Amino acid sequence: MVLLGTVLTSFDPWRSPLCTCPRKYTINPYTGCSHRCLYCYTTAYIRSRESKPKQYLNHRLRRDLKYIDPRFPVDMSLSSDPYPPEERILGITRAVLELLLPAGLRVQITTKSDALLRDIDLLSRYNVAVSVTITTLDDSLARRLEPNAPPPSNRLKALEILKDHNVPFSVRVDPVIPYLNDDENSLRELVREVASIGAKHVVTSTYKARPDNFARMVNAFPELKAKWMKLYYPGGKIKLGYAYAPIQLRRRILWPVVDEANKLKLTYATCRENLTTPKYFRAPSCDGTHLIPSRIELRSRTAERIRLENFFSNSRV
Ligand code: SF4
Secondary structure, three states, X not given: OOOOOOOOEEOOOOOOOOOOXXXXXXXXXXXXXXXXXXXXXXXXXXXXXXXXXXOOHHHHHHHHOOOOOOOOOEEEOOOOOOOOOOHHHHOHHHHHHHHHHHHOOOEEEEEOOHHHHHHHHHHOOOOEEEEEEOOOOOHHHHHHHOOOOOOHHHHHHHHHHHHHOOOXXXXXXXEEOOXXXXXXXXXXXXXXXXXXXXXXXXXXXXXXXXXHHHHHHHHHOHHHHHHHHHHHOOOOEEEOXXXXXXXXHHHHHHHHHHHHHHXXXXXXXXXXXXXXXXXOOEOOOOOOHHHOOOOOOOOOHHHHHHHHHHHHHOOOO
C-alpha cells in the first residue's frame, strides 16, 4: 500500500520562532515551479524546477479535508506558484478552488501571475484575498530575476482588475536584495504605485541565501558576487539553514517599504526578520490573511459531505 502525505497541511509545522504567520493551512497544487526565480527558496528541498501536478491530489485532498479545522484560512500556495504557465492548460488550481471555496473556507492566493484573472468569477464571489508578489517595477530587472513569471507591469494590471471586482489584495515586496532592488526611491515608488491601485497591506522581507539560490544569483549577477559574499558568506548569520544579512542592513533596506506604507496608511509587516516592533510591523496579520472577506458562511459538515461526494465523482483533480 502506498502511504501518501498530506496535501492540505498546517503551515510552519516546526513553529519557527521567526514565523509570525497566524495559524493557517497551505496547499500546493503543483510541485516545483516553472517561474524559475533565481532566489527561490524551495529549490533547496524540491528538486524539480518545473511545475508538476501533485500526485494523487484528488485522493489526498478528499482525505485531508476531513481533518482540517475550517475556521482557519488556507494559503495557496507557498512552495510553488499556483498559477504557473501549465495552469492555463491543466486547470488544477481552479479545480482546487472549486472544491474549497463553495465550502465557505477562507482562502488566500499567493502568486506572481496575472493568470489568476481567469478565475475572477470565483475570486469575487467567495471568501478570497490575493497576495501578489512584486519585487521591482522594472520589467527588465524582473525578467532576469524571475525569468518565467509575468512581468510586474502585468501584475499591476491584474491588481487593477482585482480592485474593479472588489477582490481584496496585498502586495509582497519580497525579497529585497542588497545592491539589486533595494534602491530607496524605487521601493517607495513601488509602494505608492500599489497603494494608488488599492492595496491595503504590504509585507516585505530581505533575501536570505541558501547555497543553491546563492549560486544562481552570483551566476546571473557576477558583478555583485564580492559584495554579496561579504554580506552572506561569512558576513551573515545562519538561522535555520538560511544566511541572513547583518541586521543593520536589513533594517535599512526594508525601511522605505514600511515607512512609505505607514505614510499611506496601509497596514505593513516584515516576514521572518525578527523585526516586530510597530516601526516595522503594524498589521493584524503579517501575511495579509486579515483581508480575506466573509462573503459566504461555512457549510455544515453534513451538507459538505454530500457536496464533496458529488464533486469528486466529476472532478478533474
Ligand atoms: S514563484 Fe515562488 S515558488 Fe515559483 S520559482 Fe518564484 S519564488 Fe519559487
